[in-house]
Amino acid sequence: MEYQTFFSFFRIYLSPIKKYQEDYGILMKPGRYLVLGDIACAEGAIYAGCSLFAGYPITPATEIAEYLSRRLPECNGYFLQMEDEIASSAAIIGASWAGAKAMTATSGPGFSLMQENISYAYHTETPIVIVVVQRSGPSTGQATYPAQQEFYQARYGAHGDYESIVLSPNSVQEAFDMTIRAFNLSEMYRLPVILLMDGAIGHMREELIIPKPETIQIEYRYKLGDPQTRENQILPMGQFGEGHKLLVTGSAHEISGKRNYAPEVHSATIRRICSKISNASDIIEIESRYLDDAKAVIISYGISARPAYGAVLALRKKGIKVGFIRFKTLWPFPDIILQKLMNEDINHVFVVEMNNGMAVREVQRVIKNAKIISVTQLGGVIPSMESIIKKVEAQMECKN
Amino acid sequence: MQELMKKYLRYLPHRFCAGCGNGIVLNCFVRAIDQLKLDTDSYLCVSGIGCSSWIPSPYLNLDTFHTLHGRAIAYATGAKVANNKLNVIVFTGDGDGAGIGGNHLIHAARRNIDLTVLLLNNYTYGMTGGQVAPTTPHASLTSTSPYGNPERPFDLCKLVEAAGATYVARWTVFQPRALIKSMKEAILHKGFSFIEILSPCPTEYGRRNQLSIRDYLNYFKELSNPQGNGSKIPLGVFVKKEAPEFCMQLNLIKMKAQGKRGEKID
Numbered sequence: 001m002e003y004q005t006f007f008s009f010f011r012i013y014l015s016p017i018k019k020y021q022e023d024y025g026i027l028m029k030p031g032r033y034l035v036l037g038d039i040a041c042a043e044g045a046i047y048a049g050c051s052l053f054a055g056y057p058i059t060p061a062t063e064i065a066e067y068l069s070r071r072l073p074e075c076n077g078y079f080l081q082m083e084d085e086i087a088s089s090a091a092i093i094g095a096s097w098a099g100a101k102a103m104t105a106t107s108g109p110g111f112s113l114m115q116e117n118i119s120y121a122y123h124t125e126t127p128i129v130i131v132v133v134q135r136s137g138p139s140t141g142q143a144t145y146p147a148q149q150e151f152y153q154a155r156y157g158a159h160g161d162y163e164s165i166v167l168s169p170n171s172v173q174e175a176f177d178m179t180i181r182a183f184n185l186s187e188m189y190r191l192p193v194i195l196l197m198d199g200a201i202g203h204m205r206e207e208l209i210i211p212k213p214e215t216i217q218i219e220y221r222y223k224l225g226d227p228q229t230r231e232n233q234i235l236p237m238g239q240f241g242e243g244h245k246l247l248v249t250g251s252a253h254e255i256s257g258k259r260n261y262a263p264e265v266h267s268a269t270i271r272r273i274c275s276k277i278s279n280a281s282d283i284i285e286i287e288s289r290y291l292d293d294a295k296a297v298i299i300s301y302g303i304s305a306r307p308a309y310g311a312v313l314a315l316r317k318k319g320i321k322v323g324f325i326r327f328k329t330l331w332p333f334p335d336i337i338l339q340k341l342m343n344e345d346i347n348h349v350f351v352v353e354m355n356n357g358m359a360v361r362e363v364q365r366v367i368k369n370a371k372i373i374s375v376t377q378l379g380g381v382i383p384s385m386e387s388i389i390k391k392v393e394a395q396m397e398c399k400n
Numbered sequence: 401m402q403e404l405m406k407k408y409l410r411y412l413p414h415r416f417c418a419g420c421g422n423g424i425v426l427n428c429f430v431r432a433i434d435q436l437k438l439d440t441d442s443y444l445c446v447s448g449i450g451c452s453s454w455i456p457s458p459y460l461n462l463d464t465f466h467t468l469h470g471r472a473i474a475y476a477t478g479a480k481v482a483n484n485k486l487n488v489i490v491f492t493g494d495g496d497g498a499g500i501g502g503n504h505l506i507h508a509a510r511r512n513i514d515l516t517v518l519l520l521n522n523y524t525y526g527m528t529g530g531q532v533a534p535t536t537p538h539a540s541l542t543s544t545s546p547y548g549n550p551e552r553p554f555d556l557c558k559l560v561e562a563a564g565a566t567y568v569a570r571w572t573v574f575q576p577r578a579l580i581k582s583m584k585e586a587i588l589h590k591g592f593s594f595i596e597i598l599s600p601c602p603t604e605y606g607r608r609n610q611l612s613i614r615d616y617l618n619y620f621k622e623l624s625n626p627q628g629n630g631s632k633i634p635l636g637v638f639v640k641k642e643a644p645e646f647c648m649q650l651n652l653i654k655m656k657a658q659g660k661r662g663e664k665i666d
């Protein structure tokens with residue numbers, strides 16, 4: 001027991017510090033920078049220990065690839081520009097099984113192409129990070145304009161049964177922080193993690209504060225042969241070339257990897273994989289403000305949470321008691337936390353998003369005793385504070 | 401032989417149809433790696449989806465990576481780049497490697513990444529019931545070309561050669577000695593190695609085209625060249641040459657990026 005405590009301390013705290021001391025010269029030094037969200041994301045990946053990136057150019061995610069094509073070789077990693085997004089997502093899964101922390105970055109069209117491979121990653125429990133910098137679709141849509149239309153694709157885009165981890169940053173700082181978190185969660189839970197940015201965050205220049213490396217916690221996967229076990233049904237992962245004679249397959253399989261189509265075997269696998277996420281308590285992050293006296297609440301996420309928060313402040317100045325909730329984790333959806341945050345006086349819930357109403361459906365599913373109003377903004381435009389205020393005032397007035 | 405199979409396989413017997421070429425390829429591969437005597441921990445056998453993709457997985461007692469239909473080469477590329485020391489062998493079918501996965505095939509050949517691709521060409525999509533493939537000879541019968549195939553087949557060796565492969569060969573499963581020798585050469589070759597293996601699928605293709613296993617040998621010999629010039633399909637090693645290998649190039653880039661002097665990428 002003592003040995004185990006020591007061991008986990010060593011793994012989680014000491015080894016990354018040592019690594020950073022060795023590599024310090026190549027990391028961006030702690031301090032304040034003015035950078036694009038895409039660059040903050042890419043630098044976050046390097047801090048998280050990403051050693052292989054495979055991708056295909058697409059606006060507004062291209063800067064991540066361009067930046068990493070220069071930075072990764074400096075940091076002893078590999079950059080691959082593949083022939084398409086199918087190959088990119090396949091290559092990072094292959095790299096992950098060969099021991100790398102690996103990532104790709106794309107936007108809606110490329111994300112669609114990746115879905116079959118993402119499904120494979122869920123079934124083979126492969127840690128990878130997929131960054132999606134959303135742009136306005138469907139199809140080529142308004143390729144250079146931001147949107148939040150991949151809310152459901154990020155959760156249900158791949159075929160089959162699974163649970164997803166999807167994070168949503170709303171600042172350049174969070175693009176950095178959440179990329180590290182995405183790697184940590186994918187390594188801890190042995191699953192793909194999706195960082196769902198939007199074009200506005202990706203292409204926005206803002207302050208990034210890089211903290212001291214020793215304050216950043218870096219997680220590593222539970223490897224086959226590691227002495228300690230992990231909770232939550234997380235299985236140790238083998239690595240190619242280490243003599244384990246691994247059987248990795250996307251077909252229904254036993255824990256050993258041996259193909260087995262027996263109904264009880266496959267249902268046990270799926271339930272175990274899903275339960276890793278549905279039983280976890282440390283995945284969901286949510287921001288909430290002014291809920292104590294709130295009569296209404298505005299919910300948002302990503303870039304649209306900024307005007308939404310501005311609207312909350314302006315409305316409160318006018319004496320309208322509005323609270324604010326921002327989802328930092330989109331999936332798993334914060335069902336229970338959201339219910340707990342609702343006080344009895346809240347009778348209006350506004351959901352602000354840059355799509356035709358997606359997260360609002362989940363809010364409707366979870367919140368039963370308030371009127372839910374969908375505030376949508378299409379056309380590749382960030383909703384204005386004024387438009388949100390108007391919507392809220394119109395609703396609140398018609399009630400009074 | 402039995403001994404050898406015990407040494408390298410985890411499950412026996414395999415479940416391929418009687419007369420299928422997959423079992424022969426499995427045998428030849430086991431002999432090739434046994435003769436090569438490389439560290440068995442260094443092998444990674446990647447495959448896609450199809451009967452031929454079942455040759456390594458689950459049978460071979462090596463690291464096996466059974467991936468998606470058409471994507472084996474892309475998965476293999478990521479694994480090989482992340483760990484250059486792996487000896488990566490891709491087992492793929494004609495549908496897997498040349499149909500749905502054709503793009504990955506030509507790009508891997510272009511990069512000259514050090515992979516060994518063993519493509520079993522049985523002229524059809526065997527696993528799904530014998531549909532027409534991009535390799536099916538013109539006019540022959542499949543479950544989706546009941547009036548004869550209206551299309552013309554690929555010459556895969558010419559295709560990958562043109563794309564930049566540095567080892568290219570074609571054999572049939574009826575030439576095990578030559579095939580084993582070629583497999584060994586391909587595994588040792590530093591660069592993209594491609595062996596097209598003509599292989600019978602008596603169940604799906606042979607049945608529809610009145611080919612018994614006996615006929616298959618002659619059929620392979622007599623098949624006219626896909627180029628349509630009337631010549632027979634050539635067998636043998638067509639390309640064996642040196643060219644900069646992709647992982648080496650990536651490592652040179654690392655040195656360049658890290659400011660190590662005197663390295664240039666050429």
Ligand SMILES: Cc1ncc(C[n+]2csc(CCOP(=O)(O)OP(=O)(O)O)c2C)c(N)n1
Binds near residue numbers: 496525
């Ligand atoms: C994306 C996708 N499309 C279709 C299939 C169905 N499928 C499975 S195997 C196969 C054909 C395999 O043919 P080939 O690669 O020639 O292998 P063979 O069985 O002939 O050895 C197809 C179409 C699939 N698994 N995935």
Ligand code: SF4
Binds near residue numbers: 419422451605
């Ligand atoms: S269907 Fe054809 S390719 Fe598949 S195992 Fe049978 S003979 Fe072999």
Ligand SMILES: [Mg+2]
Binds near residue numbers: 494495523526533
């Ligand atoms: Mg075939």
